[in-house]
Amino acid sequence: MEKLDKAKEFFNESKQELKKVTWPTKQQTITSTWVVIVVTVVLAIFLGLVDLVLSKFIGYILR
Numbered sequence: 001m002e003k004l005d006k007a008k009e010f011f012n013e014s015k016q017e018l019k020k021v022t023w024p025t026k027q028q029t030i031t032s033t034w035v036v037i038v039v040t041v042v043l044a045i046f047l048g049l050v051d052l053v054l055s056k057f058i059g060y061i062l063r
Contacts, residue, residue: 024032
């Protein structure tokens with residue numbers, strides 16, 4: 001029975017803490033999502049170019 005009481009207490013405390021959370025607005029969420037997408041694409045392009053340049057460089061050295 002003690003474990004059940006501890007579980008109840010845990011869920012009640014979790015519920016109390018979730019009431020304190022400041023959730024982002026829909027617009028903030030959309031903006032943040034776009035920022036993540038753009039940064040990911042830019043980094044992917046950058047890393048792809050670095051990989052291409054380095055592979056060409058290594059190929060040139062090994063000839």
